[in-house]
Amino acid sequence: MYRGMRLVRILDERLMTLQRQGRIGFYGEARGQEAAVCGSAAALEDGDWIVPALREAGVGLFRGLPLRQYVAQILGNAHDHARGRQMPCHPCDRGVNYVVMSSVVASQLPHAVGIAMAMKIAGDRGKVAIGYLGDGATSEGDFHVAMNFAGVTRAPVVLFCQNNQWPISTPG
Numbered sequence: 001m002y003r004g005m006r007l008v009r010i011l012d013e014r015l016m017t018l019q020r021q022g023r024i025g026f027y028g029e030a031r032g033q034e035a036a037v038c039g040s041a042a043a044l045e046d047g048d049w050i051v052p053a054l055r056e057a058g059v060g061l062f063r064g065l066p067l068r069q070y071v072a073q074i075l076g077n078a079h080d081h082a083r084g085r086q087m088p089c090h091p092c093d094r095g096v097n098y099v100v101m102s103s104v105v106a107s108q109l110p111h112a113v114g115i116a117m118a119m120k121i122a123g124d125r126g127k128v129a130i131g132y133l134g135d136g137a138t139s140e141g142d143f144h145v146a147m148n149f150a151g152v153t154r155a156p157v158v159l160f161c162q163n164n165q166w167p168i169s170t171p172g
Helices: 002-020 034-043 057-062 067-075 108-122 135-139 141-153
Strands: 049-051 129-134 157-162
Touching: 002 034, 002 057, 034 057, 034 157, 049 108, 057 067, 108 129, 108 141, 108 157, 129 135, 135 141, 135 157, 141 157
Parallel strands: 049 129, 129 157
Antiparallel strands: none
């Protein structure tokens, strides 16, 4: 897990530098949250689904998203396996069940619950979907909808809230 945390920190430092230089568009760093990112990833098993928010690219990397593929998606270059069908800086990898993040705060949470409900219906016992959110997402309707739907349907989902006191880019 320590190696995973170091990788997240180093990537964040380098990619934030590129973002500040205008060489990549948007980038959401996980500085200070590396332990939560890697610790939650370590608890997952093959077949679990990852529905990230803004700062959880390290979960995908920890679970097997190839570093080269990740960087290609961030840069939006010719090696991007998605061929530009998603926004740059929104990595994804179906091979490790890492769903593309959404730029709209909290909109990923109903998706995480929906994936979990689909797994339950399909009989995928022992598998979960994990939906990540920051504390800023708790003020959005999608958060409350997802919590209610998860509770009513008993979907195998974990909604992982990181209270970093930074809704997007301003202190909360």
